[in-house]
Amino acid sequence: MQCYEAILTVTKNDLDDLNHVNNVSYVQWVQNIAKNHWLQKASKSILDTYFWVMVSHFIEYKGEALLNDVIKLKTYITKSEGVKSTRIVEIINERTNELLAKSETTWCLIKSETKKPTRITQDIKNLFLK
Template sequence: MNKKIFSFRITITEDILDILDHVNNVHYLQWVQNAAQKHWNILSTPDLNCKYVWIVLRHEIDYLRAAKLDDKITISTWVEDIYGVKSERIVEIKKESKLIARAKTTWCLLDKKSMKPVRIPSEIIKIFKTV
């Protein structure tokens, strides 16, 4: 699948550090969630938001390096695969060109009225692909 990549940058602040002066792992998960939400908000339409909602089924995060105070971090995300009611989203967190963490999240699309899983329609598949 040709993918649309969304990225944003943050600077590490003292309030998110743990006792080792590294970013606390809870914040990585928050970045993963934020990246997915921001990306969806850019690509979706009001009509899609009225019909559907995404829920998380699984997160996997590999921590490769520590992020520290004042580091400038780039968070990038894309949808890697779509099948049935599920999609797999990747989030990469980098300092300069070095990968510091990588996450894979399995999402499930729900019908907003019934709150039951629904096969991902072609109109959603298209918005995650590049032309």
């Protein structure tokens, strides 16, 4: 399985009233890295033909992130069958290597023309195996 990574730094806008990263920011990071991974791997033809929608989202919080922490986001696909794909995102403190949160999301592939779920092609599966 192919892994995609990104680095970000926690900003004031990411914080909640307790001065640690807000749950909404974690969800946004999960969505952003999934989108960026897709945009990096897919051809223009595939991007013009398909898009993904999130069907379900589970996140387990294991630690806290604070202002100016450098965060590594690591994502990979664990399963792609039928119209759905399962993506894992690990959110890690870059300095300490502590796992702060782990997310499992289920995404559904949609055909742009019909706006209906469509089977994941082998070409799309292959994008995430390389």
